[in-house]
Structures are given as structure tokens and as C-alpha cells.
Amino acid sequence: MQRIRFLYLLVLFSLLLTSCQAGSVTTNLEAPVLSFVFNDMTSNPSIENSNVQLQSNAALEESECFKCHSDKDKLIETADPVTAPAESESSGVG
Amino acid sequence: MAPLELWEKVLVNADKYLDTVHGQIACTDCHDGVESSDKETAHEDLIARPSQDDMKVCGDCHPDKSETYSKSLHSTLNGYWNALDTRSVPENHDVLAQAFGNHCSSCHATCGDCHVSQPASVGGGFFNGHLFEKTPPMTRSCTACHGSRVGNEYLGNNEGLPGDVHFREGRMNCVACHTDSELHGQGSNCTQCHTAPEEMTMPAAKHRYGSIQVPSCEACHPNTTLGNDNIEMHTVHGSDLSCEVCHSIAYTSCDGCHVAISEKTGNPYFETEATYSTFLIGKNPLISYSRPYKFVTLRHVPATQDAFSYYGDNLLSNFDTLPTWAYATPHNTQLKTPQTESCNACHGNPALFLTADKVAENELQANASVIIDQIPALVIEAVNP
Numbered sequence: 001m002q003r004i005r006f007l008y009l010l011v012l013f014s015l016l017l018t019s020c021q022a023g024s025v026t027t028n029l030e031a032p033v034l035s036f037v038f039n040d041m042t043s044n045p046s047i048e049n050s051n052v053q054l055q056s057n058a059a060l061e062e063s064e065c066f067k068c069h070s071d072k073d074k075l076i077e078t079a080d081p082v083t084a085p086a087e088s089e090s091s092g093v094g
Numbered sequence: 095m096a097p098l099e100l101w102e103k104v105l106v107n108a109d110k111y112l113d114t115v116h117g118q119i120a121c122t123d124c125h126d127g128v129e130s131s132d133k134e135t136a137h138e139d140l141i142a143r144p145s146q147d148d149m150k151v152c153g154d155c156h157p158d159k160s161e162t163y164s165k166s167l168h169s170t171l172n173g174y175w176n177a178l179d180t181r182s183v184p185e186n187h188d189v190l191a192q193a194f195g196n197h198c199s200s201c202h203a204t205c206g207d208c209h210v211s212q213p214a215s216v217g218g219g220f221f222n223g224h225l226f227e228k229t230p231p232m233t234r235s236c237t238a239c240h241g242s243r244v245g246n247e248y249l250g251n252n253e254g255l256p257g258d259v260h261f262r263e264g265r266m267n268c269v270a271c272h273t274d275s276e277l278h279g280q281g282s283n284c285t286q287c288h289t290a291p292e293e294m295t296m297p298a299a300k301h302r303y304g305s306i307q308v309p310s311c312e313a314c315h316p317n318t319t320l321g322n323d324n325i326e327m328h329t330v331h332g333s334d335l336s337c338e339v340c341h342s343i344a345y346t347s348c349d350g351c352h353v354a355i356s357e358k359t360g361n362p363y364f365e366t367e368a369t370y371s372t373f374l375i376g377k378n379p380l381i382s383y384s385r386p387y388k389f390v391t392l393r394h395v396p397a398t399q400d401a402f403s404y405y406g407d408n409l410l411s412n413f414d415t416l417p418t419w420a421y422a423t424p425h426n427t428q429l430k431t432p433q434t435e436s437c438n439a440c441h442g443n444p445a446l447f448l449t450a451d452k453v454a455e456n457e458l459q460a461n462a463s464v465i466i467d468q469i470p471a472l473v474i475e476a477v478n479p
Contacts, residue, residue, distance in 0.1 A: 092366030
């Protein structure tokens, strides 16, 4: 009988502790951020009135700049030697 | 996010980029340089960041943005300038301009800094293979610069303090509140949204918090300040308190920033003395039409009278004209906070108020306009029979 009473008190005490626990709030950094976008109230970009000349995809694909900058291996091969970045002399929170 | 590899920073996403409008513009139209398979030749006179110095490149197709952006705070950094000018005298402005150029101007943001690449403070490099992002990615753009206070508060990075409810529950990113119009400095369009007669005749704001473009809680929660939502505390306090007074939790304050040029390397550097967590309510130093509150949350900014002593003596000779406990809008809003627990969580609680004893002796005069003389008395709450 005493054992049952002890168990009953133990359960009651546990419930009491649980109800007193402060609600913890966590921030889930993994969940995606909703895609709120700029509420763009101004006019759309205007290519017609600009000096920009649009090119065909084929022309750009033949561009030396594009050929190199879309080729991972070429970029690795031609990269400047890595120099250790200068250690910041700043201290504290900026 | 881990820093990008060198190649990763400049790798164009070939599959997607050609399908975009920008992918139909020759590389050299924006970047100059030379069409060549030889790297050195190709990079002659290359402009790595075409939007860095003027708005011509982007402004050709986006004239409405470029026209106003050059006057926006992200471009001019006038927030810093106003504080420096106010705390100094005209004779010191040239020397301060030199210091500003060495230590502060790197915060200037260009079109590309938000729409194409990560800022240098997180190592630079394309967000996504040179694709132009209409909406800047929050953690790789906005909080990469605004990280130590706003970013950490909003994302819940401060130990023991939850992130902002708008992020935790609403997954809202920065531009959900900070609109295109605000970030691009499109002041001329304010009246498209703000149509009340008072707002249409308002003089130009002298501070970002005085601008009607700046987000406000009331824009999405319009009934709260009018006391129309049947929440007693909203009715009782009305617009006397800024929303943050009740709905923010502890936030970051900083002390004592000093700048200098390193004798060893010749590079500029800064030192801040302390960073700590605070929650203090004080008087509103910036009462305006949009922010009429009598009491607001205040954050200690790292301003100090001898911050620029490397460049000369007493350059901030009018230091006391601005408070060092500045109007703050902590980005860690919560529905329930220690303040909302009861009336006497705030009333009669000296720990929450910026009283003179909490202000450094040499900053008392600067903060005279925000220091609370007498904290609100304890409320005798009615007891139901």
C-alpha cells in the first residue's frame, strides 16, 4: 500500500514539476524562409530605352569570358596562388 | 555558411544564367576587360564590381532605382555622417572625413553587393553563379552586414534568447518589412502608400526613425495602438510606449569603439571595449509623427568621445549633443516577455529603466534627454473578492 502511495506521489510530483517548467522557445534555422519579395512600386526595367545590346545565347556561349567562368576546372587551374589573408587587427564586435 | 572556394566565388552558373535577361548582355558591356582566352589579357582594365563607383551600368536599364539609390542610406552612409557631424564642429569635418574613409566607408553597399554577391565581410563571391537575385538572400546578404546586433537577435543566435517571432513562426525575411522603396531610397514614392494628409505634408526626415518609409509594427498591427483589440494593456498604454518596450527581450549594447591605423601593417582597425546584453527603457529622443511614443527601448552605441583620437585631439567636441543610449528597435519581438507578465513587472522595477545611476558619469550630459528621472510607481492591482 505504501509503495502505491509512493508511486502516486512520485507521479503527482513529476506532473507538478512539468507544469512549472518555463516554456522553452527554439529557433529552427533549417526551415526555409518564406519568399517575401520586394513590393516593387516602381516601373519595370527598360531595355528598349537603354544602350544595352542583347546578344543571342550562342554568342555569349562563345565568349572567352563566359567559357572560362563557367568552367570549374579552368578556374581552379588559372587561379592566383592563395595567400593567407591578413589577420585582422580589429578586436571586439564591429 | 562556410567561406566559398576561390573558383566558387566567380563560377557562373552556365545552365541558368543564359536563360536570364542579364545572360543576354555581353560580359564586357558591364565589366570591361578584353575578350581573350589568356587570363592576364582578359583581365586588363577589368571592372570586377561594375556598380561600385557609379550607377551607370545598372542605371541604364534601371533608371528609377539608380536615380534614388545614390541618395539612399545604404549608398551615402548618411546615418554615420549625421552622427559625426552633429558630435563635431565644421573645422573638424575634413579630418573626420579622412577617418571615415579609412574605417567606415567600406559599409557602402552597391547594387551588386545585395543582388549578385556576398559582401566582403563574409568573404565575397557570387550568391548563385552570377544569377541576379531580385530579393537578396537574408543570411548571405542582409545579416552578413547587419549581423552582430540585428542578425543575431532576429535569428536567435544570442545564447539563451529566442529569435524574433516573425522569424520563428512567420519565417519572414528582412524584405517582408524593409521594402524596396526604403532600401532603394525611393522617397518620392512615399505618398503612394502613405496617403494621410499629415504624412503627405511632412518635412523630410532628419533621421531614419523619422522616415515614413521605415517599417512600423502598426503597419501590420494597426489596431494595437488604438486600443481596439480588447487587450487591456494596449488600451492603457496606447501610443505612450513603443511596441518594443513590452514585446522585446534583452538585446546587445556596445561600448567604446576606437579606430586607428596599424603601425605594423598600415591597415585600419577598430577596437570595441565591451559587448553586453541589456534591456533598458528610457525617454524617446526622436519623437516624430510616425513614432510618437514617450518611452522606448535604448541601446548603448559604441560611440565614445575619443573614438578618433588617433586622428587628432577632441575631434568630437560636441559629443554631448547626441545620446550614447540611442533609440533602439531590437529585432527579437516576442508575444510574451518578462514585461508582459504583470503590471509590476515594469512598474516599480528599477532594473528595467535607464536611470542616472546606470549611465557613465562622463555620459550623463549626453544622455540627459533619455534618462528616466522617476520610474513608474508600483500598481496596486485590484483583488477580486
